[in-house]
Amino acid sequence: MTTKTDAKGTALITGASSGIGAEFARxxxxxxxxxxxxxxxxxxLRALAEELLREYGVSVExxxxDLSKGSDIERLRLRAAELDDLEILVNNAGFGTRGRFVGMDPQKQHDMITLHIIASAVLARSVLPRMIARGRGAIINVSSVAAFFPLRGNATYSATKAYLNAFTEALHTELIGTGVRVxxxxxxxxxxxxxxTPEYAGLNVRARVPGFMWMTAGQVVGESLRALERGKVICIPGRRYRLLTRIGRLGPVAEIRKLVAARLRR
Ligand SMILES: NC(=O)c1ccc[n+]([C@@H]2O[C@H](COP(=O)([O-])OP(=O)(O)OC[C@H]3O[C@@H](n4cnc5c(N)ncnc54)[C@H](OP(=O)(O)O)[C@@H]3O)[C@@H](O)[C@H]2O)c1
Structure with a gap:
């Protein structure tokens, strides 16, 4: 596809077919x-690529x-390693599940761990050497406030997102002075x-969660990109969520757990 001469380096975005990933792409x-x-x-992806080519004239591949499969992660790793102008990696692909750990399909849990953790770590490992050599670049790992709240019915999800937070914070300390941000x-x-997804069918999450708790993908991605410019390592979009996670870090996770459980039981 066409490339305009003023185009910047490549941004690789996983999970770009909808939601937050598509917003990052735009x-x-x-x-x-x-x-x-x-x-x-x-x-x-093809429809989005056509839209972006039409709108901005940038080249889109x-x-x-399926990044829950080792062979597809490897295929993407090899493609990413070929890109000598990779400037931004957004590890965004993800999904949620409902239900207690013991009742869940083990394959689904395996897929989630592979997608959220393995794919993100493999891609970061693949692109970082070149970013460090160029002295520039950024990796955004899309985690969740669930990382701060290990709630019932969310064991594997919360744990994979907590991994992403710990991984990113540690990586940040290793990358200080390299020009690469995470x-x-x-x-x-x-x-x-x-x-x-069918997972949430019948739960009607949109109706159960109060309106003020919802953000748009545009708000989330806008805050992320502004925070990246400021070098913020953990970005929690929305003041209400910054407040909630601050309270959560102080300890009363049990109370928050009861509140969430009561709301989702209704
Ligand atoms: N929405 C929320 O309330 C919320 C809150 C906190 C965190 N997040 C996180 O935000 C990220 C993006 O989610 P979203 O809210 O934008 O939801 P979404 O609209 O459902 O988008 C999820 C994206 O991930 C991709 N994906 C899922 N499984 C995949 C797989 N096995 N291989 C490759 N791609 C896969 C999907 O594409 P395909 O189906 O085409 O593969 C889709 O592009 C996720 O990591 C999620 O955990 C979301």
């Missing part, structure tokens, strides 16, 4: 980054991959397709 295309968009729904983006409830 924002970064508007900033004239070339894009490599990854997800399983290739038709969605589409790669269909961020763990921790959104709260965001209006995307996340709760539209």
């Amino acid at each position: 924002r970064l295309a508007a900033r004239r980054h070339r894009l490599l968009l990854v997800a399983r729904r290739e038709d969605r 589409v790669l269909r991959a 961020q763990a983006l921790c959104p709260g409830f965001t209006l995307t397709e996340f709760h539209a």
Whole structure:
């Protein structure tokens, strides 16, 4: 596809076929980054690529991959390693589940750990040497406020997101002085397709969670990119969520757990 001469380095975004990932693609295309968009729904990626080419004239490559599969992670790793202008990696692909750990499909848990943790770590390991050599670049790991609240019914999800926060914070300390920035983006409830899966069918999360708790993908991604410029490592979009996680860190997770459980039981 066409490339304009003023285009910036490539941004690789996983889970770009909807929600937060698609919003990152739009924002970064508007900033004239070339894009490599990854997800399983290739038709969605192609439609987005056409929109971004039309709108911003940037070059967009589409790669269909199921990042819960080792072979597809490896395929993407090899492609990412070929990019000598990779400037931003957004490890965003993810999904949620409901139900207690013992009752859940073990394969689903395995897929979640592979997608949230293995794929993110493999891609970061693959692109960092070149970013460090160039003295520039950024990695955004899309985590969740769930990282701060290990709640019932969310064991594997919360744990994988807590991994992303710890991983990002530690990586940050290793990268000081290299010119490479890292961020763990921790959104709260965001209006995307996340709760539209069969997993959440019948729960009607949108109606149960009060309106003021919802943010748009645009608000989340806007805060993330502004925080990246300021070098903020843990980015929690929305004042209400910053407050909530601060309270959570002080300890009363048990009370918050009861409140959330009561609301979801109704
Ligand atoms: N929405 C929220 O309330 C919320 C809150 C906190 C954190 N988050 C996090 O935000 C991130 C983005 O989610 P979202 O809210 O934007 O939800 P979304 O609209 O459902 O988007 C999820 C993206 O991940 C991709 N994906 C899922 N499984 C994949 C797989 N096995 N391989 C490759 N790609 C896969 C999906 O694409 P395909 O289906 O086409 O593969 C889609 O592009 C996730 O990491 C999620 O945990 C969301």
